[in-house]
Amino acid sequence: MDEEPLSEWAERRDARVGRLRAVPIVPGDGPRGAHLNPEDPRAVERWNGHVWEPYAFAADLAEAKRILYPEASVLPSPAPGPVRQPLAPGKGRHRKP
Template sequence: MSEDEPFDDWAKRYLARREARIGELRALPMDGPPGRGAHVNPKAPRFLMRWTGYEWAAEAVVDDYAAAQRLLHGIVQPGPEPGVPGRPLPKPTGRHRKPPPS
């Protein structure tokens, strides 16, 4: 909040940002403190937490980091788990795109 901004304007912006996040999901490892990097123990079970507008509430428990990413981002990973719901990986774009077969 700047010195010249009225409190009412600041409060409206603050509440709009908070409301926009309602329903947002995040994954937290069940072992150890929150805020650790996902790479520290990717095989550990994860809590899926949903923002309610006031707090992060427990939504579900998943087996590991890969399962959490599939649920958070809807990514279908190739592997031994057939029928995992989600959408396929996006097609590569930009300079990293493979050239079309000739």
């Protein structure tokens, strides 16, 4: 059996440290899929290498996503360029002469 060196395993484990996840706060059997009940509050947890620890709380799924993916909330401004006209005359094979 081919075993992985301990140093490679430790590298993979350490790469996950600091990862965040949003867990719905629900009674009963525990968390379900994130897409279910998007209006329910969420607990944002952070992986410390051994266990998931509380990091933040969010009122709903949208707020939790803003915490998890802060770079997605900043939209880049579109670069100015020529306006394309999709139905303009062209030279494509499908065009009639």
